[in-house]
Amino acid sequence: MNVEVIQLTKRYGSTLAVDAIDLKIPSGAYCCLLGPSGCGKTTTLRMIGGHEAVSSGAVVIGPRAVGDAPPSERGTAMMFQSYALFPHLTCRDNVAFSLRMRGVAKAERRTKADAMLDLVQMGHLADRLPAQLSGGQQQRVALARALVTGPKVLLLDEPLSALDPFLRVRMRVELKRIQAELGLTFIHVTHSQEEAMALSDLVVVMNGGKIEQAGDPRTVFERPASAFVARFIGGHNVIALPEGKVAVRADRMRLGADPGAGAVQARVLAVEYQGASVQVALEADGMTEPGGLSAVLDDATFAGRPLAPGDRVALGWDPDAAHRLDA
Incomplete structure (x- = not known):
């Protein structure tokens, strides 16, 4: 599903966190919002998902402006930086929890949870508790939990930041595989230039609440629009x-x-x-x-x-x- 933000703005008192940005993300694209801490990328993600109120502007998901619609009515799911798995529930029950809250029958939610765990290659550990899993395994369970409700857009807030470098590379491959297999729109916040280049079809470089440049990774790397982009993307001398x-x-x-x-x-x-x-x-x-x-x-x-x-x-x-x- 395509996502568009129009003059999207977020103010916290006198602080302008996101400054009237415009962005179109095509359906089925893997988009990375990239920038330093405090640039507005996570706030933008949360406004798209309905987890943060919009000060002004619009969020359009698919054919409709979602306005003040709650997260559950936007066709989105959020995977947070903290996996926040329930420690007393098995992997299967963690994944099935949101279906349970929606009143889905036990047999159906078990079937759907097992299918999602298989997708993220965690089916063999369905009966384990989170404490019995590695960080990478917990991340896969959190991903399955976000996907089980059948969202059209998946929002990911720095999902790989807690992993070691080797595992981060492996999970990048897995995220791209799953996104392509399901045909979903992924919007992924990161401060890692390498991560954004490896994953995205569309890189959006943010700075000071504004979009400095949006384009495919090769274009952004080869033809940075500003000195900030050239320096932040790295690998360039600004002369x-x-x-x-x-x-x-x-x-x-x-x-x-x-x-x-x-x-x-x-x-x-x-x-x-x-x-x-x-x-x-x-x-x-x-x-x-x-x-x-x-x-x-x-x-x-x-x-x-x-x-x-x-x-x-x-x-x-x-x-x-x-x-x-x-x-």
């Missing part, structure tokens, strides 16, 4: 030139002989080995960008001409690697 600011990807910076356009002398500040690549932090003459500059070299290139902190090196880039920024 002030006489004709205006540009963003240049760190892996397209050139070091050493014949460094390319805009060549300057730079000093190596730090070298960080990352396996397949090496990240070199640099301080360039005449450039005082926050956080300095960086270049990413593949391991073989770095091994052929290693650098160490304190080394001086020529730094530049190919002209077509520079993307002009609007702001």
